[in-house]
Amino acid sequence: EDQVTQSPEALRLQEGESSSLNCSYTVSGLRGLFWYRQDPGKGPEFLFTLYSAGEEKEKERLKATLTKKESFLHITAPKPEDSATYLCAVQVPMEYGNKLVFGAGTILRVKS
Amino acid sequence: DTAVSQTPKYLVTQMGNDKSIKCEQNLGHDTMYWYKQDSKKFLKIMFSYNNKELIINETVPNRFSPKSPDKAHLNLHINSLELGDSAVYFCASSQGPWDFGRTDTQYFGPGTRLTVL
Numbered sequence: 001e002d003q004v005t006q007s008p009e010a011l012r013l014q015e016g017e018s019s020s021l022n023c024s025y026t027v028s029g030l031r032g033l034f035w036y037r038q039d040p041g042k043g044p045e046f047l048f049t050l051y052s053a054g055e056e057k058e059k060e061r062l063k064a065t066l067t068k069k070e071s072f073l074h075i076t077a078p079k080p081e082d083s084a085t086y087l088c089a090v091q092v093p094m095e096y097g098n099k100l101v102f103g104a105g106t107i108l109r110v111k112s
Numbered sequence: 113d114t115a116v117s118q119t120p121k122y123l124v125t126q127m128g129n130d131k132s133i134k135c136e137q138n139l140g141h142d143t144m145y146w147y148k149q150d151s152k153k154f155l156k157i158m159f160s161y162n163n164k165e166l167i168i169n170e171t172v173p174n175r176f177s178p179k180s181p182d183k184a185h186l187n188l189h190i191n192s193l194e195l196g197d198s199a200v201y202f203c204a205s206s207q208g209p210w211d212f213g214r215t216d217t218q219y220f221g222p223g224t225r226l227t228v229l
Contacts, residue, residue: 034217043116043202043220044155085153091216096167097143097208098216102155 002027002092006103013110016077021106023088024070031091031098033071035064038085038105047086078110115139116221118203124227125193133188133224135203142208143167144186145218146178149200161186162208193228200225 003026013019025033032051036044048057050066057064061082063074073086085107089100116137125131137144145168146158160168161180175191186203203221 032216036220041223043222046217046219049217087155089155094168097160097162099145099157099160099168099170100147100155100218105153 002090002101004088004090004101004103006086006088006106008106009104010107011109013075013078013108015079015110015112018074018076018078020075021073021086021088021108022070023073023103025088025090025101026069027090027092027101029093031093033066034089034091034100035062035071035073036087036089038087044087075108078108080110080112083108083110116203116205116219118201118221118224120224121222122225122227124229126229127193127195129193130189130191131193131226132190133201133203133226135186135188135221137184137203137205137219137221139205139219141205141219142183143206143216144180144183145204145206146186146188147202147204147220149202149223151199155202159186159188190226193226195228198226198228 007022035047038044048064053068065072085105087105089102091098119134143162145160147155149155158172159178164180177189180186200223202223204218206216206218
């Protein structure tokens with residue numbers, strides 16, 4: 001069964017304290033790994049797509065990396081506005097179309 | 113301009129009622145989706161439509177019936193609502209799955225919080 005596991009469930013950081021979020025996956029056929037950010041009461045906001053092992057993407061203080069079994073979202077010198085739930089999802093092919101299989105998310109709190 | 117919009121934002125109703133949620137996208141995408149996010153925050157796919165045709169149906173009860181009048185709209189009708197239907201429902205859209213060599217980024221709407229009393 002396709003499965004995505006994110007760790008830790010929650011992470012508290014001081015402003016400027018860098019850290020990483022982990023996403024490990026077991027899927028039958030990977031057609032891409034996605035990172036989304038979700039603020040309370042809002043829909044997931046697309047951050048990155050990674051398609052092949054070794055690939056890296058960066059956006060401001062965020063950097064996503066991908067290996068054959070997991071992905072990391074590195075947060076460098078975070079600010080309070082980075083506080084959100086970060087969701088990892090893998091795109092899995094189906095007979096017609098693709099579906100996203102999501103992890104449970106990591107709740108990030110950055111304190112000033 | 114809102115890319116993927118949903119109405120209503122909040123929906124509170126009694127058990128046994130029938131309700132609908134509407135979704136519209138102005139991204140010119142061919143594929144639309146409905147996801148359910150339960151109290152544990154897991155997002156799970158329910159349905160997917162490509163150009164008004166159902167392509168994914170993830171063993172959702174028959175009480176849930178999606179309808180796509182055109183490729184920019186995907187509505188979700190729920191009959192005989194149950195307590196367990198309480199959740200946040202998200203609509204999403206993407207360009208489409210037909211080019212299997214590339215990833216297909218999905219863009220989400222703001223969600224509809226359904227509460228069944």
